[in-house]
Amino acid sequence: MPRLKWGMIGGGEGSQIGPAHRLGSGLDGLFEFTAGALDHRPDAGREYGRRIGLPPDRAYGDWHEMLEGESKRADKVDLVTVATPNATHFEITKGFLQAGFNVLCEKPMTMTVEEGEEIVRLAQETGNICAVNYGYSGYSLVRHMRAMVARGDLGKIRLVKAEFAHGHHADAADADNPRVRWRYDPKQAGVSAQFADCGIHALHMASFVTGQEVESLSADCVSCISSRELEDDAMVNFRMSDGAVGRLWTSSIAIGRQHGLTLQVFGEKGGLRWTQEQPNQLYFMPLNERLQVIERGEANLSPEADRATRVTIGHAEGMPLAFANIYTDLAEAIRARKERRSVDPAANLYPKAEDGLRSMAAVFAVAKSGKEEGVWVDARPPMFR
Ligand SMILES: NC(=O)c1ccc[n+]([C@@H]2O[C@H](COP(=O)([O-])OP(=O)(O)OC[C@H]3O[C@@H](n4cnc5c(N)ncnc54)[C@H](O)[C@@H]3O)[C@@H](O)[C@H]2O)c1
Incomplete structure (x- = not known):
């Protein structure tokens, strides 16, 4: 081909x-x-x-x-x-x-x-x-989390905890560095800094894994380095379309944290935890049972996870391979369009674009709530209300 x-x-x-x-x-x-x-x-x-x-x-x-x-x-x-x-x-x-x-x-x-x-x-x-x-969202085990939630392994989802907190803009002495400063300047960055840059990845992942959209949110945004106009730390509480409660922390002043993207999902029958810096392990705690470590590449994972893995178990698969899964999905979508057939659902x-739009609505909701002492606001784009 x-x-x-x-x-x-x-x-x-x-x-x-x-x-x-x-x-x-x-x-x-x-x-x-x-x-x-x-x-x-x-x-x-x-x-x-x-x-x-x-x-x-x-x-x-x-x-x-x-x-x-x-x-x-x-x-x-x-x-x-x-x-x-x-x-x-x-x-x-x-x-x-x-x-x-x-x-x-x-x-x-x-x-x-x-x-x-x-x-x-x-x-x-x-x-x-x-x-x-x-x-x-291209990581194999993130897709497996989504598949586990969709097939009911966790029961009804009660709570999602998402984090994207790093410490790379924590040095106050470096706050005037032009490569850092623009990110916190509303004229160049828009209405939000850290949430718009990193928080939206965590929020997207919460929706991707649970299959639920973010409907409303309340945000506490702060500039821990006081010369910054836009936030370098935010805590966002949110509510999702099928009743899940969401908590999200994003920060750029969390010294000692490197990339810091983590997702935890808690349902009636169990909990899951995955962290981007150890992408090959997914922790599954079924209710009243022992903690299980699910390894990327092991037998009997979901078809979605199998499709998104390349090297054998125990060998690291990292971020460019997660991006590669977005590209393989797109290749299938483009070919399906050329051949006038439907897209493989696993791809x-x-x-x-709808996800990109939902993120922008969330960014503006966070900025508004942050300015108004955490008032709860509708986080849906007007065209999806
Ligand atoms: N999805 C992710 O995980 C992820 C991670 C990092 C960055 N990003 C996003 O990727 C984008 C780029 O970020 P980056 O960190 O690579 O930025 P960067 O500043 O390191 O690089 C930007 C590149 O774009 C080029 N460029 C700028 N304006 C251009 C124009 N008008 N036409 C053609 N080239 C132009 C620059 O010369 C430079 O090569 C940002 O939107 C950022 O949010 C996404």
């Missing part, structure tokens, strides 16, 4: 997330890196693109040039990943969707709820695929 053609905007030399996308998209031989506008500096982007293997005529200087160039080609890219800074996601994603391309956009998908609704409508109207990179797990 010929490989699908893949292009990327952003992710230039030295970027944080570009390499993980290139690894993830290439891992299963489903996508071929074919086009890119990789850097905000056109010459640097062209030069880097050629150096890492793009054909010279498809190493573009900016995304407008790439949109124009690819639109004219019969062998245009099948998928475009948008991995630029947040404020540019909306216009680039909108531009490519309108021109008939499928898009995988980095989170946050947009800067406002209205923009998010526009993207969802555009994806629905055009029929083009619009995914959002909540890449941690239909990639986060969609």
